[in-house]
Amino acid sequence: xxxxxxxxxxxxxxxxxxxxxxxxxxxxxxxxxxxxxxxxxxxxxxxxxxxxxxxxxxxxxxxxxxxxxxxxxxxxxxxxxxxxxxxxxxxxxxxxxxxxxxxxxxxxx
Amino acid sequence: xxxxxxxxxxxxxxxxxxxxxxxxxxxxxxxxxxxxxxxxxxxxxxxxxxxxxxxxxxxxxxxxxxxxxxxxxxxxxxxxxxxxxxxxxxxxxxxxxxxxxxxxxxxxxxxxxxxxxxxxxxxxxxxxxxxxxxxxxxxxxxxxxxxxxxxxxxxxxxxxxxxxxxxx
Numbered sequence: 597x598x599x600x601x602x603x604x605x606x607x608x609x610x611x612x613x614x615x616x617x618x619x620x621x622x623x624x625x626x627x628x629x630x631x632x633x634x635x636x637x638x639x640x641x642x643x644x645x646x647x648x649x650x651x652x653x654x655x656x657x658x659x660x661x662x663x664x665x666x667x668x669x670x671x672x673x674x675x676x677x678x679x680x681x682x683x684x685x686x687x688x689x690x691x692x693x694x695x696x697x698x699x700x701x702x703x704x705x
Numbered sequence: 706x707x708x709x710x711x712x713x714x715x716x717x718x719x720x721x722x723x724x725x726x727x728x729x730x731x732x733x734x735x736x737x738x739x740x741x742x743x744x745x746x747x748x749x750x751x752x753x754x755x756x757x758x759x760x761x762x763x764x765x766x767x768x769x770x771x772x773x774x775x776x777x778x779x780x781x782x783x784x785x786x787x788x789x790x791x792x793x794x795x796x797x798x799x800x801x802x803x804x805x806x807x808x809x810x811x812x813x814x815x816x817x818x819x820x821x822x823x824x825x826x827x828x829x830x831x832x833x834x835x836x837x838x839x840x841x842x843x844x845x846x847x848x849x850x851x852x853x854x855x856x857x858x859x860x861x862x863x864x865x866x867x868x869x870x871x872x873x
Contacts, residue, residue: 659830
């Protein structure tokens with residue numbers, strides 16, 4: 597049931613899911629390790645892409661279009677998130693150069 | 706054939722993801738992410754999601770990544786310093802990430818696959834028509850709501866990047 601017949605070859609759906617898990621964890625590692633706010637945004641995009649892969653794998657396995665529709669919605673949300681995140685960063689970069697997210701601590705109570 | 710394509714695309718994606726995390730210059734991270742997105746687009750095509758494949762290349766690898774490149778080009782390639790405020794941060798992060806991967810892995814072992822839906826023609830699965838039928842019938846309201854989301858994001862971006870009075 598979990599094997600996908602693609603062009604005559606049998607692929608296991610769990611291969612795709614494991615690839616998605618690996619990409620997601622690499623993105624999470626980037627968010628934790630990197631200091632540059634731009635690179636952290638890039639790593640969040642990577643995590644969103646990994647989730648999209650999972651949605652599309654399940655869509656194909658269930659032969660149901662709804663997974664692909666939801667992947668499109670999540671792409672829209674990711675695009676909006678990138679636009680607003682980059683606008684905030686540009687606004688901060690106008691004032692000063694930020695090399696480390698820890699420097700952005702003005703709102704700390 | 707499909708198996709070879711899968712493993713080549715998966716290797717490309719993982720190599721690109723490692724590049725995103727490990728390159729010191731932000732511009733190289735962005736270009737590595739483009740590699741990841743193109744590899745994922747190949748996988749989407751393999752999973753017969755033609756429309757999502759095209760959108761992935763045009764919107765993600767095209768528009769969103771160009772946006773990132775613009776910001777990096779405008780504000781200089783600031784190399785990242787190899788210093789952290791917290792001691793053992795990279796070790797703790799590695800531990801956390803391994804735990805996360807192990808948890809997801811353990812959850813994947815217990816996935817119960819449902820029987821595929823009946824009566825679906827795989828030759829038209831994931832085409833523009835199939836997507837449009839879903840978007841304009843069952844999911845019309847979420848589709849219209851995303852337009853409001855995009856409008857809000859655009860207005861927010863314009864507001865954030867406006868010229869301040871004291872700048873003039």
